[in-house]
Each structure stands twice: as structure tokens, then as C-alpha cells.
Amino acid sequence: MTTNAQPALSRRSVLKGGALVVGFNIAGPLTSPLLDSVAPSAAAATPDPELLDSWIAVHADNTATVFMGKVELGQGTTTGMLQIAAEELDLAMSQVSAARVDTDVTPNQGPAVASLSIMDNGPQLRAAAADARQALLRLAAARLNAPADRLSVKDGVVTVEGDPGRAVSYGDLIGDRRFNIRMTGKAPQKPVSQYRLVTSRAPRVDIPDKVSGKYVYMQHVRAPGMLHGRVVRPRGQGAYGDGARVVRIDAGSISDIADARVVRRGDFVGVVAGREWDAVRAAEKLKVTWDVPPRLPAGRLFEAMRASRTTDSVIVETGDVAAALAKAAHVASATYYGPYQSHAPFAPNCALADVSAGRALVMCSTQYPHGLRNMLAQTLGLDPEQVQVRYYEGAGVFGRACHDDCAIAAAVMSQAVGRPVRVQFMRWDELGWDNYGPAHLADVRGGVDADGNIVAFEYHGWHHGWNTAETSQELALGGPVQPPVSGRARLVNKETLTAVYAMPNVRLVNHHVPGLDGYLKGGNLRSPMDLSISFASEQTVDELAHAVRMDPVAFCRRNMTDRRWLGVLDAVAQAAAWAPRVAHAAPSTGRVVSGRGVALGTHIVSYGAAVADIEVDRESGEIKVRHLYGALDAGLAVNPALIENQIEGMLIQATSRALIEEVQFTQTNVTSLDWKTYPVLRFADHPGVTAIVVQRLDERSTGAGEEVMGAAVGAIANAFFDATGVRMRQYPMTPDRVRTALKA
Amino acid sequence: MAEEVTIRVNEQVATLAVDRDTPLLYVLTNELRLQGPRFGCGLAQCGSCSVLLDGVEIRSCVTPVGAVEGKQVTTLEGLPALYARQRNLARAPALHPLQRAMIDEQAPQCGYCYNGMIIKGSELLSRKPQPSEREIREAMNGHLCRCGSYPRIMKAIQLASRFMAEERP
Ligand code: FES
Numbered sequence A: 001m002t003t004n005a006q007p008a009l010s011r012r013s014v015l016k017g018g019a020l021v022v023g024f025n026i027a028g029p030l031t032s033p034l035l036d037s038v039a040p041s042a043a044a045a046t047p048d049p050e051l052l053d054s055w056i057a058v059h060a061d062n063t064a065t066v067f068m069g070k071v072e073l074g075q076g077t078t079t080g081m082l083q084i085a086a087e088e089l090d091l092a093m094s095q096v097s098a099a100r101v102d103t104d105v106t107p108n109q110g111p112a113v114a115s116l117s118i119m120d121n122g123p124q125l126r127a128a129a130a131d132a133r134q135a136l137l138r139l140a141a142a143r144l145n146a147p148a149d150r151l152s153v154k155d156g157v158v159t160v161e162g163d164p165g166r167a168v169s170y171g172d173l174i175g176d177r178r179f180n181i182r183m184t185g186k187a188p189q190k191p192v193s194q195y196r197l198v199t200s201r202a203p204r205v206d207i208p209d210k211v212s213g214k215y216v217y218m219q220h221v222r223a224p225g226m227l228h229g230r231v232v233r234p235r236g237q238g239a240y241g242d243g244a245r246v247v248r249i250d251a252g253s254i255s256d257i258a259d260a261r262v263v264r265r266g267d268f269v270g271v272v273a274g275r276e277w278d279a280v281r282a283a284e285k286l287k288v289t290w291d292v293p294p295r296l297p298a299g300r301l302f303e304a305m306r307a308s309r310t311t312d313s314v315i316v317e318t319g320d321v322a323a324a325l326a327k328a329a330h331v332a333s334a335t336y337y338g339p340y341q342s343h344a345p346f347a348p349n350c351a352l353a354d355v356s357a358g359r360a361l362v363m364c365s366t367q368y369p370h371g372l373r374n375m376l377a378q379t380l381g382l383d384p385e386q387v388q389v390r391y392y393e394g395a396g397v398f399g400r401a402c403h404d405d406c407a408i409a410a411a412v413m414s415q416a417v418g419r420p421v422r423v424q425f426m427r428w429d430e431l432g433w434d435n436y437g438p439a440h441l442a443d444v445r446g447g448v449d450a451d452g453n454i455v456a457f458e459y460h461g462w463h464h465g466w467n468t469a470e471t472s473q474e475l476a477l478g479g480p481v482q483p484p485v486s487g488r489a490r491l492v493n494k495e496t497l498t499a500v501y502a503m504p505n506v507r508l509v510n511h512h513v514p515g516l517d518g519y520l521k522g523g524n525l526r527s528p529m530d531l532s533i534s535f536a537s538e539q540t541v542d543e544l545a546h547a548v549r550m551d552p553v554a555f556c557r558r559n560m561t562d563r564r565w566l567g568v569l570d571a572v573a574q575a576a577a578w579a580p581r582v583a584h585a586a587p588s589t590g591r592v593v594s595g596r597g598v599a600l601g602t603h604i605v606s607y608g609a610a611v612a613d614i615e616v617d618r619e620s621g622e623i624k625v626r627h628l629y630g631a632l633d634a635g636l637a638v639n640p641a642l643i644e645n646q647i648e649g650m651l652i653q654a655t656s657r658a659l660i661e662e663v664q665f666t667q668t669n670v671t672s673l674d675w676k677t678y679p680v681l682r683f684a685d686h687p688g689v690t691a692i693v694v695q696r697l698d699e700r701s702t703g704a705g706e707e708v709m710g711a712a713v714g715a716i717a718n719a720f721f722d723a724t725g726v727r728m729r730q731y732p733m734t735p736d737r738v739r740t741a742l743k744a
Numbered sequence B: 001m002a003e004e005v006t007i008r009v010n011e012q013v014a015t016l017a018v019d020r021d022t023p024l025l026y027v028l029t030n031e032l033r034l035q036g037p038r039f040g041c042g043l044a045q046c047g048s049c050s051v052l053l054d055g056v057e058i059r060s061c062v063t064p065v066g067a068v069e070g071k072q073v074t075t076l077e078g079l080p081a082l083y084a085r086q087r088n089l090a091r092a093p094a095l096h097p098l099q100r101a102m103i104d105e106q107a108p109q110c111g112y113c114y115n116g117m118i119i120k121g122s123e124l125l126s127r128k129p130q131p132s133e134r135e136i137r138e139a140m141n142g143h144l145c146r147c148g149s150y151p152r153i154m155k156a157i158q159l160a161s162r163f164m165a166e167e168r169p
């Protein structure tokens, strides 16, 4: 192999050569200057994943930069991936860092969704790192004049075994030059038994800067000569497909804000101004008359869904459910309701675009830079190669929030005014125009025999899917919108419904509701559909356990065969010191009653289980979740500490979604527009949490960002039954609903 | 109407030509390019934009810049220096004890809410060096965390309280 000295200039300059735009530096050295080089890199080309140099660069100072296509969403993915790379390369964590994700700099690894980052992309990166290590060892063998099998590496320094004086560092071997070799994917990889970084609790690389204030979020990025932009839309979306038709714009309504101007393309309306406050005020004041038809099913959402002309598909059909139900000792049968919920990121999305002749640079918090690039190209009338998308983290979005919508808005405005434009969505833009987690309606029937075996399970689920385009794009381009589509994770999901328990007769039917018939926009929201599905199915299972007077944990265990499901169930039961008993066997008569419930769940992969301890105030209807235990088996845990943090976050967010969150709307528009009209769980009400990671060194790493959500919601619902003897069929379990259920 | 406004931020004086009604947040982020206070709602509902005004936490998104003239604004960037003054330390530490504790607890996820969490938590600790769990819950209730890191913030405030107790000569 030859490694000739060819400097990797364009990529290195993107990495290290960003021009600093230094602001008024009032706080001295503590203030990090707002950065960014807005100059697009010279050669715009997505790195070829077949080339080793697309993944790893080793620098002269014996550090390495790793290029990953997956973005950091506050889940610690970057840290986990760096552990994998450093492990294979025999580097220390302090010697590796990650390049900013950028369509011109980092390879396309697909979207950061479904918690697949470590699962799908860990192996890719591991293979690249192993290739790099092997290439470096070949160079070292030549340099040290020793056979490769006598070399060993520590912290990037190669030594000859038995002759420690003969040593050379990676940096000396290749520092800042290209490998110029193709990926083989065949280099030997470390056996699990030799891991020192992978499986360790390495601290997160992003946390120190996030705590000091030095971390650069998207909201901090500025560009020279830029304008501030805001979108102008009706407050709260109407029915998907209707868009927001402009009847009239009264530009005179903002004439007193000297600097502000209206930007319009089709039905896309925005304002720009030199000062941010002027843009905010102009967006508030601009008088636009909209045509918004009253097509939303306010107050009759679930009736509308059930009555709609659905496309039905049988997802699973095994055995004979009808016959088995007819023979069952007990049957549990009920209808369950799950709401529209919002991603509601803590900060609304922000983007900065610089679109000029034949070139666009868009900085934003997209979950999938390479995918957004195509959408931008289409909207701007450019080729994808002319568009560069660079990622900056924003507040955690948990799925498809408004990040791409905001990015397209900034690009449309920048193209219109010929200057860089920074768009910050306002709180009501983000909440009111979100791609909501779709509402769900379920008819469930389960049957059990006298010995406590689940003999039949039938599930009918109704929901519309996810829209594929973004609002800014649809408004700017006009034309008919595409109907929301069904697909994986948008179906009544067999992983949650049939993987957990061994059941001989199962029937799962998906009723796809036509999403253009007067519904809200839909999108993937953390653990898509699983909360609604687990809320329905895990209560059905719990009801069957109660019917045969069995302890719920013992009942679940009896109906499971998979060692991994049994593993998380045992882990969570043990952590919670679960004492076997029949639910609601010793009811209390006080005003405040307490209960405990258990449930299982997943999102496509991995194994989740939860136990909830709650209190119910029977007069006010208020539920307080006191403590949640969550166990997760995600295969080989690259970093158990990261997963514990994820589990805790899931337990808290699931509490919020189980008890509080519901998107409200009238016939014309969404009315959940701020934290008062879309409340979420607050500090004072958060439960205690216990996270348990079931480490499986012999299994491949799978997702760890969503798989305990459904279990947690199911456990809270089952705890409610334990406390009150009453089943909640609809969530969020608000005080109103609880009081109504307790009265019935 | 833009006019001259003079404000004190992190012990430094800045004279700016801005409309007095401009919310302080926009001045801190755009004119002064500070990264601590940051936009979250603009409605005083979330705590993302929190700063200390004469040591008391306020929402800079709804505070006109004209209203803070003659007062001391402290942002996340100036917190260690403020802490040093409050505690008569010879020099400012690199981080406030609560910042250290947040790292030790590996508390943040996206971390966006941590400006407000640290500002509010530090205000609480300056008033009440050993807050009970209940006092922490009450004090922090105006600050949202969508990622659900409340339990770790709770632990970090308790840890910071111990750091501060140990540091006393
Ligand atoms: S941004 Fe000021 S409180 Fe939310």
C-alpha cells in the first residue's frame, strides 16, 4: 500500500478553517465568539462511503477526526460512536473528535430516527476504524521494520513487542494525509472480550460546553450581513392539505416598522428585518387575511376516524382468534383512545440560509441533512449538488418537529431577498405547525384460559400516517399535497403486539385513515404509535391477569418464552422489589389511593419494561406518579451510562404524555400554541426514576432512545387500576377524565 | 426609536443604540453575542432566557432593555465571577459549583434548558445553601425540561450544595 502525501485540503479547511465572526465581547474570555464560516467549501461533494478517508482522518498531533452522517440529538450518540471508533483504533477518548455533520463533509448514513444510530451505523464506523488501524499497522511495520504480528498499539503509539524502544505514532505515520484506500470492511475487529472503551461509562463529550455556555446551538449561529426572518401563518394549522391560502396581505400594516419587509412566495409569507425585535413585531402586526376552511373534526375526532373510508390491511393472522375467544375462560374487550401529541421541543427550531446564484448553504437542526438537501433543491430550483446542509444541534426534538420546515423557510426567504436570512420559529409556529404524533383508536380483545394462558389476541387500530412534505415547501410551491403515507412504524405494530407474549391465536388489523379528509399533519414522534398501542394492549393483558386472579408479573412471565423479555421483566421487578399480589385486591377507601403497575413494550427493536408507583386523588382526579422503574435490553450497551440517561428521560417524558399532553383544536385550527395551552410535566411534579440497563455482551447493539416509553405508559395505566379498580380507556389521564371514569 | 441605552452585563458596561422596548434577550444575544440566555418561548413560560438582575432571576424575553438600566445583569457567562464575589473568593472559579455538579451528574441531554436551570438553581443556592427536595421542586418549577432531565438536575443541585459547604474555609 502506498500512502502518498496528498493533503486533504478542502475537508480539512472546513474542519479547522472557519472564519470567526467575533461579536461585542462583553464578558471577556468566557464568551465564546459566535462562529461560523458561511463560505461553502470549495468542492461540494458528499464523501464517498467506499473510501476510508470519508470516515477517518488522522492528524499530525496523533488525534483523529471521525466523520459521521448521524447527528447528535442530545442523546449522546456522538460519544457512543467515538467510543466505538477509539476502541477499534486503539486511541484514547481524548484523542478522537467528531466532525460537524455537513452534506459536503460527512458521509450519508441515513436519518437519525427510530434510535437506529448506534445500531445501524456503529458497525459501519467500527469497520472503517478497523480498516484504518490495519492500514496504519502496515505503515508501521514498514517504518519499524518489524512484522505486523509483533506490533501492538496503545493510545495511537505503535510499538514492537519485546522492544519498546522501537515505536512510532499514528500521527508520524500519516498525520494529515489521506489513506487513499477503499474500505474493505474485512479488517479484523476486536473481540468483545478485549473491549476497554466500548461498554464503559465514558462521560459525554458535549456536556462540559453545554454547561459552561460555550456550546454552539443552532440558535446561536449568525452570519455577516444577515437579516432576521419570521414566518407569518395563521396561528395554528388547520386541516392537512388545506395549507393556508392567502386572500390578502396588507403590507401597510407594518409600515411603521421602517426596516421590515414582507417576503411572499405563493402562500408562503414571511417578514425580514435587520433587527430581530423588528422581525418579531412585524410578524405579529402584519395583517393577512387567510382562507382556512373549517374542516377539523373538533369534538368528534375518534368518531370521524372510525367512520372514515380506511384502507385496511391484516398485519398478522395466526390461528383462529374467533374460535379461541369463544372458548376462552375470560375475555377482555375494550376501545382505547390516544391523542394527537406534539414534539414540543423546549426551543422552537431555528435555521440560517444563504442562497445566492446557484448555491445554497443551509444551517439547521435537521435530523437528516442529506434528505433535507433534496427537499431544499426542489424548493429552490437547484440541483442537490448545489445545496449544502450543515447541522447544528438545537433543543431536543424527539422526531420530526419543525426543523426541516424552518430550514426551508429560511432558504425561501434568503433566495427572495438575496441575503443570508436567519429564521427563528416562534413558540406558536413550532407548536401550531408541528407534524404531530397521530391520534390512535383501538378495539382490543384478549382471551385467557383458566390456567392463565393468553389464548387469543385481536387488535384493530385506526390512525392516519405521516405527511411527507414540509409546510414551507407546500406553501411556496403550491399544487396538490401528497396524502399521508403508511409504512413501517406507522402501522399497528407487530413488534409491540406479538413479540412480547407467546400467543397461539393473533389477529392484528391496521385501518389506515385517509389523512387528507380533515386531520392534522402527522409525523414520527418519539416511540411512534407505541404509547397508544401499549396503553391499549398492556391494559388488556393486565385485565386478563386480574380476571384469573394472578399477580401481573407472574402472569406476564407465564406468557413469555423469550429470554430477553423475561430478562427485562425480572430486572424491573427486582429493582422495584415487586411483591406478588393480585391487582386491586386490598382496595383503600381514602381520598388519595396508591397503586402499582407493570408493563412491557418496545419500538421495533430492543426490550423495555416498566413499573409505576402512583397516587390518585379521587376527588380532584389528579394522578401523581411517585416513582418509575424502567429496564431496557438494547443488546450490547456501548455505554450503559448513556442508556440510563435515556431511560430516565423516557420515563419522565412518558409521564408527561400519559397524564397531560394533548393537542387541542377547533374546526379551523390548532389551539395548543404555548406552554399554557400545551402544558407538559413540570419540575415540581416529576417522579423519582430508576433506570436499569440489561447488558447483553453477546447481542448486537440496538436502539435505546424510545423503547421504554410504551411500557411506562402501560405501567402507569395499570397502576391506576390497582389503585382504583377502574380502567382508563383514554389518555392523557387528565383530572377531568379521571373524575368521569371514577363516577361511571 | 433607537436611542442610547447603557446597561451593565457581567460587570462590564455597554452603551447601545437600540429601542428601549427591545426585550433584553435580543440585546444580549444579538448586540452582545452572549450564548447563555437563549430564546425558548418569548412568553415568560419556560425559563430559557433567564438571567440574574441584581442577583434575582428574571425572564429576559419579556424585560425591556430600558428597564435594566442602572442594575446589574448577570448571564451564565458571568456566573462564576458573581459567585466569587458573593463568596469573597480570591478569584473566580472556572465554573460555578452547580455547573460542576451538572457535569458530575451528567445531567443534560440536549442541554438547551440548562442556561435557565443553572441560573435559577444558582439563585436558589445563593439564597438557601441547603435547600430541601421540596424547596428545590418549588423553586425550579418555572423551568421546563422537555428531555426529562429533572431528576438529575435535582441531584446536581443537592451535590452543588455539598460542594459549597465543603468549600467554606
Ligand atoms: S424564553 Fe423567556 S421564559 Fe421562555
Ligand code: FES
Binding pocket: A074, A346, A395, A396, B108, B109, B110, B111, B112, B113, B114, B144, B145, B146, B147, B148, B149
Ligand atoms: S436537556 Fe433538553 S430541554 Fe432540558
